[in-house]
Amino acid sequence: MRILVVSTPVGALGSGRGGGVELTACALVAGLLARGHRVTVLAAEESVLPTSCLAAELWTCCGSSQTSAQHQQRSAAITMPADGLLQAFWRRALLEGPGAGFEAVINLAYDWLPLWLTPLAPLPLFHLVSMGSVSEAMDLAIAELAAWDHRRLAFHTRVQAEDFCLPQAPVVLGNGFDLDAYGFCAEPEPLLGWAGRVAPEKGLEDAAAAAAQLGLPLAVWGLVEDQAYAAAVEASVPAGTLQWRGFLPTNQLQQQLGHCQALLNTPKWNEAYGNVVVEALACGVPVVAYRRGGPGELVQHGLTGLLVEPDDVTALAAAVAQVGAIERRACRAWVEANATRAVLAERVEAWLLAGLT
Template sequence: MIVKSLKLILISTPIGFLGSGRGGGVELTLTSIVKGFLDMGHRVTLVAPKGSILPFDCERAELITVGGIDQPSWQHQDSHASMVIPLEGVLPKLLNVALELSKEADAILNLAYDWLPLWITPLVETKIFHLISMGGVSKVMQNEVNNLSNTHHSRLAFHTYSQASDYELKDDPIILGNGFDLKNYQFKLDNKGPLGWAGRVAPEKGLEDAVQVAAALEDTLVVWGFLEDKEYASKIEASVPSGTIEWRGYLDTEVFQNQLGACRAFINTPKWNEAYGNVVMEAMACGVPVVAYDRGGPSEIVKSGITGWLTTPDDIDELTQSISKIDQINRINCRDWAVETASYQAFCKRIFSWISREINI
């Protein structure tokens, strides 16, 4: 039972409109936060790039869209790149709208992984909280997160300890995990289907390794996700026999989970320190065991030998061998683990507890 109805302003990712798939896991996280806070009786306003949409079960939230040029993702820049805001960039416009709305709100929760919202936090009266969505891919971002930790540590939260370890924080990190509407993911017992992989099709996601595993097993790899780098995808496809990859594209959750649940195993091959690994938990919510590199967030959410197998990062032979052991995993354990650790209701309670401590409600 809540003490007070919270009025929360959410800032969306500035690298693409919600529903485009460009925002990656942040899009799903935002939906879970909106739904969870509405269910708890709070009031939510989401400020997002023009073109954004919310699922029908989030319609009670106020959605304000803002036009502007997408912000370049830090993921695709050199680690020592400087901060750049495009002319007519959407990022400062999102922040301006959120700050204006915050005059009649309790707090802002920012999910934009960028320098400006972090930098401005100590300079305004509004209490801005930041759920950091990536590891330390940029020196500029690492420096700004570290700076804010020194002055306003309680305003920062992370998905996993692995992600938080990329930063030099003043104190122990606030870890929130993530959350999903698990009724949208149907458990499937059948373990005879294809191999699966999902994510933005971009080099840091390591799709080429999963494709090599499928080729070695003379199997098909079903691939879901936003095709961000077409040249990269073409090179991968040319490196293996025709038919090894079955491209499915970016799908909404209902269609995606139905197809995902038919897989006998899900492969996760990030080349960087993944903050959490939404698709890993989505697979387990469908009962699909996960074979993943022991790197980043997935190393904390896959229970090796129980919900799948963790393997040495970048070791394709070990990854391939682990697929052969997938029948040792009870698919019910995968679903149970998702229910135990990653419901959107529990996730939002953790967020509310974090914010409410700071604003004294």
């Protein structure tokens, strides 16, 4: 098929500002290319595709970034900058897409506009929903589209899909990773890890508190979105507890992450999936996570990690003390069976074909 993949209007591919959508986009494109599809990626200006995606055509647009729904109140109205990147994406997709011969368009961004456009568009639009319920307006748009044609929607996990009013069982795709990019590490160091955007909804303060209780350093990887929040978390624990490692490309991240005894995953909201959970497992690192959202569905309790009740820092620290009983090769094996690029691409292809019939 000839497929257009529309990235996030929050930031350029490769910048880290797009969070997990960036990883999903690259994995999906590489997987679809490997299955023989012709893929074009529509992304923000200055976007960079990884080597695995260089066979794809890259279209770029300029404009102001869209504010992420997760940084607004649930009742907030839908707003778009006058020169918004979001509008630029969909103007180009719908005006140039038919002439380019696209048979399907996959939207990866959590935005109201492409959902609203779907019944009116001259091309079949499909949406891989990247978050759980954070906006009343988005909840309504997803419910209305599901009622019009539920086949146009897919989700990363079942627990994410349960946030929304859907007339039928959801299409669940998971996510995909290039396992060649993640080295297995059998022997950990006395180090804990945490990865994600450094923002309040990610719950870094709980991971920091657990590390402090255990007297272990906590390596923190990710883009610092909220400097004041990061400073407050650092001030809440003894000096030296946190090791700020920054946002790293996959190759550097996995080299460091693999040495951790465990990855702590402490979201304060309903994560749709949990890419960092799978990245850790791919390196052989067990995950200790709150039983909340996607990570609570991904982590196989007692096999690839341990789950504790949300917001219970004492239980989090106690679980970390038990991760030595987890077989690190079992962590890697779970990813090989459930979350490769090939697995994701096969699922997406089936989703598109079903929706086009």
